[in-house]
Amino acid sequence: MKTLKKLACTAASLAIAFTISGCSSLDSITGGKRIIRISHAQSESHPEHQGLLKFKEVIESQLGDKYEVQIFPNELLGAAQKAIELCQTGAIDFVVAGTANVETFEDSYEIFSMPYLFTSPEAYHEVMNDAEYMEKLYESTDQSGFRVMTWFDAGVRSFYSTKKIETPDDLKGQKIRVQQSPASVAMVKAFGAAASPMAFGEVYTAIQQGVIQGAENNELALTNNKHGEVAKYYSYTNHQMIPDVLIGNTKFLDSLSPEEYDIFMDAAQQATQLELDEWEEAAAEATDYAKNTQKVEFIEVDIEKFRDKVIGVQQEMIDNNPKITEMYEHIQKVNEEYENKEDAE
Known part of the structure; x- marks a missing residue:
């Protein structure tokens, strides 16, 4: 456990150092590719990690000459609240966190912590899959330095x-x-x-x-x-x-060309769809085990x-x-x- 924590600190420190030193340092180390770092709290077998692998696949298949996506599971870059703060500064680019963590930055997200807000998983999915309706909420944290890209089902x-x-x-x-x-x-x-x-x-x-x-x-x-x-x-x-959400650093997202931004958004939507497809089976297997x-x-x-x-x-x-x-x-x-x-x- 101590070794993992040391690795986490080292990885986070490197990410911060890269951000401060600028893209030129990154280019010299990665042969011109921009490293995209994603932090989350779950294990590699979790549906959210599988969704993020799809995100990585879509980005690298279309923009692999410019970007390499690295995924850090198991809170290796810190617990959710700390990871969001790192995302705010641009030390890491994306983080998956629960909306309970996001509400400390934008209290509109408090709605999801309300007990018995949804009366069925079907109603919950209907609301969360309405991307047009959710967009206003997702962009409400822009002033805090991050934007929600999509959601992941975190069950009941x-x-x-x-x-x-x-x-x-x-x-x-x-x-x-x-x-x-x-x-x-x-x-x-x-x-x-x-x-x-x-x-x-x-x-x-x-x-x-x-x-x-x-x-x-x-x-x-x-x-x-x-x-x-x-x-x-x-x-x-x-x-x-309470959904989990994929958060992206606004400065990075705003630096993308319109075409690149569309690819990142499509990757996020595909990540959600895969995660949703995996969730029900994973929950059933977990219950059985x-x-x-x-x-x-x-x-x-x-x-x-x-x-x-x-x-x-x-x-x-x-x-x-x-x-x-x-x-x-x-x-x-x-x-x-x-x-x-x-x-x-």
């Missing part, structure tokens, strides 16, 4: 713990890791638990050492990040659907009991952040459309 978030969670009362007294989002903290507090925001890479050790009892995430966290080795109960509370190999117990719960506990959190978010009102109303319309379809069937 539920609680997992060293203790059984069958009702909201079972969360009382537990310390639960959440993303660094005020809304997620408020949600966990509404359930009666203590919220512990921390970097994703710290969760395994924190559960193992008893610093926290559990966390909340999708099924892949149990296997790809080995959390199922230390947390043996996964409860389908389905409380959030967690259940049969890691011996994780999966628990179905009465979701309405959990939903009722956080109605106040939803209203408080709307009252305190007018920026999210329009999108909240838009999402409710999409939710209603899909609920009507289900009723008709």
Whole structure:
């Protein structure tokens, strides 16, 4: 682990040094190619990494004489918040992070941390795949030095713990890791638990050492990040659907010719499509492995009991952040459309 951290620091330092020294230094080292660095938190087997490999493939197949894409998984260039800061400065070019990390720069993104915002994965995908609608939100961080290119499905978030969670009362007294989002903290507090925001890479050790009892995430966290080795109960509370997003440094994106920019955008869309295609199968495989190999117990719960506990959190978010009102109303319309379809069937 120490060796990996040293490598991460070295890689990040090199990236910063390259940025400061300018393109001429890069040209002399890479034979004229501009190195594109992408950071993310997942393993090489994760659907997001597979999506980024597609991104790399598309860029290099069409612009390989000018660009070489390098992908750094497993937080090798730092945890998400640090990686976004490096992307802001141009030390790295792209990073995949959760919208909970982005909301610290643009509070419109807080909408995605709202518990039970979407009533179905279908409604969630409908909203996120509407690129024209999402464009305004994606460009809202330009002044912060980065722009969202596309989204990745990060599944449906539920609680997992060293203790059984069958009702909201079972969360009382537990310390639960959440993303660094005020809304997620408020949600966990509404359930009666203590919220512990921390970097994703710290969760395994924190559960193992008893610093926290559990966390909340999708099924892949149990296997790809080995959390199922230390947390043996996964409860389908389905409380959030928070996308991950591919963020690009604005200065770099603005330096591209219109033709190059279109290729990067097409690469991003192809990356999303591949990731979406991979996600469902990967989640099913993770569930099977967690259940049969890691011996994780999966628990179905009465979701309405959990939903009722956080109605106040939803209203408080709307009252305190007018920026999210329009999108909240838009999402409710999409939710209603899909609920009507289900009723008709």
